[in-house]
Amino acid sequence: MNFDFDAEKNELLFRERDVTFQNVIDAIKEKGVLADFKHPNMEKYPNQRIFVVELNNYTYCIPYIENEETVFMKTIFPNRKFLKLLENKND
Template identity: 40%
Template sequence: MRWPYRDKRIEWDEEKNETLLRKRGVSFNDVVLLIEEERVIDVIPHWDETRRPHQQAIIIMLNDYIHVVPFVVDEEKVFLKTIFASRKITQRYMR
């Protein structure tokens, strides 16, 4: 899938990025690389639209497992929130 926000810069919290790399072995840099290589599987609305009405999520494959990357978009940028593996989403996309 082609990334729909090519005209916006991508940002994240560097402290969060270091924590993700240390604890989960993935980083926002990995996500950006996959976006640049047009290897985004899907972009979906956040599953809890009541609590997170402005969030969306990137679905990507990292380390042979589907990962979800919630993000928000404003006029200038895309801000990545976190990265997590999801068994439920993996089952949906790997049928």
């Protein structure tokens, strides 16, 4: 699986949230994906899906678009709603 992202967005995420797309890629390679589902607002984002990954003992959502060759990550945001997945994983 090849990953891609906007370099400017990556810098912005690092400055504002202290997280990068490379952190996400490393987390996926090391720990896998906790969840992967269609974007809940399919009208506005018809081709997007969302990864949920663990970063620094917290859950983050990563909306993305996928084609045959590449997963293009759009952004990264923390989401406490998925902490239960982390608890279940550690049991």
